[in-house]
Amino acid sequence: MSKKKVNTEEVARLQRAGQNAYKAGNLQAAIESFTQALTENNEDIGVLDNRAATYCGLKQYSQARADARNMVKLAPNDDRGYLRLAKVLCLDGSFDKARDIYEYALQKLPAGHKGRDLISQLLKRLRDKLAGGTRRDPFTALPLEIAHLTLGLFTFKQIAAILRVSKGWNKFLTELSNLWMHVDLTGARSRVPWTSVRSYIHRSRVQLTAATIVNIVPSSTPKVLDMLSRCPKLENLALMAAHEQPPDFYAKIIEFRHLKSITCGPDIMLSHGCVGGILSKLPRLEKAAFYHVWDSPSRADRAESWPLNHPNIKSLVIGSSQEDRTGLTFPLVVPGLGGTTDHSYPNLEELRLIWNPARSCSYRFNPVQDGETLPPLRILELRGAAVQQNFYTILPTTLETLRFFSGSIENALVGGFGGNFLTPSGNELPNLSTLIFNDTPWVNLNTLSVFLLQSKAPLRSLHVNLCHNIKGQEFLKIISDPEKANPELANITDLGVACMTDIDDTSVGHLWATLPHLTVLDLSQTKITGCTVRMLADTRNEDAASAKLEVLTIKGCDGVSRDAIDYGRNMGLKILT
Missing domain, CATH: 1.20.1280 (Monooxygenase)
Known part of the structure; x- marks a missing residue:
């Protein structure tokens, strides 16, 4: 039987695509490109080497070992296979096996091979390491x-x-x-005295560029802020400690004219007007997060302190736990978010609104009026929002991540939660790769179909957790997509269906057949048994080209035995219980 003719140009193109994705930090995309290249030519040593290196970056050492061993098998006189295999073994902690590979390589490679010297050097270092080596002060050596x-x-x-x-x-x-450019007190096990921060600033010669302040005595917060204000290069400030005098905090923080990012934790109480004032007084800010906004802008004059234009802001987080009983309307929460041609935040990429506890009607998310549009957001996270019926239609095409926790749709209770409360639209979301619904009562067969099918979204991560108005069979109907409305659904790699009714062993079997690229799966609080765990674990030994499940979450699954969990873990499946 004749061998399939190799399309060398296609292999080279796919290899370049994988290498570019690797350089950009998109390791999963790199794996996909290298795998496609190997489908064209499974004997290309260079592509195998690239994929093995990428698997190492993902810490998937078993797959990296398989590719490296294949390199050695295909080209026993090529030093790359031995070098890659030994490196993978070292990364995985198998130093003895790595030493054996180096020794075996020196036996197999010809005497004049150019790679022998490097392998000999690496073997010597590894032997020294295993023997204890010569201990020297690294700072002098x-x-x-x-x-x-x-x-x-x-x-x-x-x-x-x-x-x-x-x-x-x-x-x-x-x-x-x-x-000493970044003082970070996150790992402190006890209260940090303000004198320690002063010492750190002194070591930096007052050239500190970033500070993460946490776990200090509240009474010392003003002193710490005063010292930080003397650092002219400070650009990033995260303050997760309490400040007992909010007005004094505002007066001091607006002196930090060079800040590019600021995070005010839940122990920093700020009025809505203060938040707007900070944004107005610090025009260089690119990221801003305020987790305790204690009053609500129930009147238009409350928003006057907010900036009319802030072109540098890219990420904005507003958090609160206060309900507005008068019916808070969103335009006052972040004034100027909507616009026709010009926006107050033309470059805003991330918006997170966190009302905690997230009540069903904490705030009404109606950011745009007729004819207005949202900024080119990439990330939108809403907690406790009562969205309007036009919610889907106002989402920008630039959106890559949408996370929705709790909340409701205005007037959704009329007639129950079985219908489609979203305004019909031909909108598509061509960049949406992550979609998360958690405890969202308006998610049902009709509304979810809009986000999964009508949107044509290239989803890779999908979580529909604690959404009690959609059943397992309805979810399967959408995911299977018999009419091929959105072929991209088949490429989902991360799926969560926690607490979804009708999800059992049979349902998971259908999901696995429908979504061949799954690597992460959350089946918490479903009706599965140990049969599902064994089935998913056994697929890791199959030689099929489809992905192998890496992480399985089964919290609250009473039907799964300890034996099944042990079996899955022994097969290399990471199981979270």
Whole structure:
């Protein structure tokens, strides 16, 4: 039987696409491109090497080992296979096996092979490592640039621990002012005194660029802010500690003229007017998050302090836990969000509105009037929003992620939750890759069909959790898409159907057959048994080209036995219970 003719140009194109995706950090897309290239030519050593490296980036070492072993089998005289296989084994912690691969490579490669020297050097280093090696002070043995790069990988907490090793290390680290550009108190196990922050700023020679302040005594917050205000290069500030005097906080924070990002945690109470004032006074802000806005803009004059134009803001988070009994309308929450041709936030990419606890009618999300549009959002997250019937029609085509928690649709209770409350529209969402509904009562067969089928969205992550008005059989009907309204549904890799009725072993079998690329699956609080776990675990041993499930969540699944869970984990399936 003749061998299939290899389309070398197509292989090269797919390999370049995978390499570009890898450089851009989109490892899953890189895997898909390299896999398609190997479908054209499964003996291409270079493509196998690329895919193995990408699997390493995803920490999927079993797949990386398989590709590397295939390289060695196809080209025993090529050093790349041995080098890749040994590296994968080292990353996976199998140093003894990596040493054996280097030794085996030196036996198989010809005497004059150019790769023998490198393999010999790596083998020597690995033997030294396994034997304990010669212990030397790394800060005296390494070049200054390498030592600096290495230290840059440590967290603030780790750096603080390194300071206590010896006086020599303390002196060496103190002299590296660039190492002290970000004070981060996140990992502190106890209250941090304000004097420690002062010491850190001193080490940076007052050139601090970022600060994450948490776990300090509230009374010391003003002192810490005062010290930070003296750092002219500070661009990123996250304050997760309480401030006992909100007016003083506002007066101080607007002095930080160079800030590009600010996060005010739930312990920082700010009025709606103060939030607008901060945005107006700090025009360089690109990211802003306020998690405790304590009053509500029930009158138009409350919004006067907000900026008429803020072209730099790209991410905005507004959080609160206060209900407005008078019926809060959204245009006052973020004034100027809607527009006809010009927006107050023309470059806004991420908007998150978090009302917690998320009541069904915490606030009415009606951001645009007739003829207006939203900014080119990429991410929209709503918690506790009562959306309008035109909600789907106002979503921008740029949207990539939509997350919806709790909430309702205005007037949805009329006639129950069985109908389609969304205004009919021909809108499509060509960039929507992540769609999450959690405890959203208006999600049903009709409304979900709009987001999954009519939108033509290229979804990769879909969660429909705790949505009690859609049943398993209805969900399967949409996902199977018999009329092929949206072929992209078959490419979903991350699926959540927690607490969905009618989801049992049979339903999961249909889901698995319909969605061959699944790698993450959440079946929490469903009727599955251990049969589902065993079925999904067994697919990991199949040689099919389809993806293998990596993570399975089964919290609250009483029908799954401990034996089934142990079996799945022994097969390499990560199971969360």
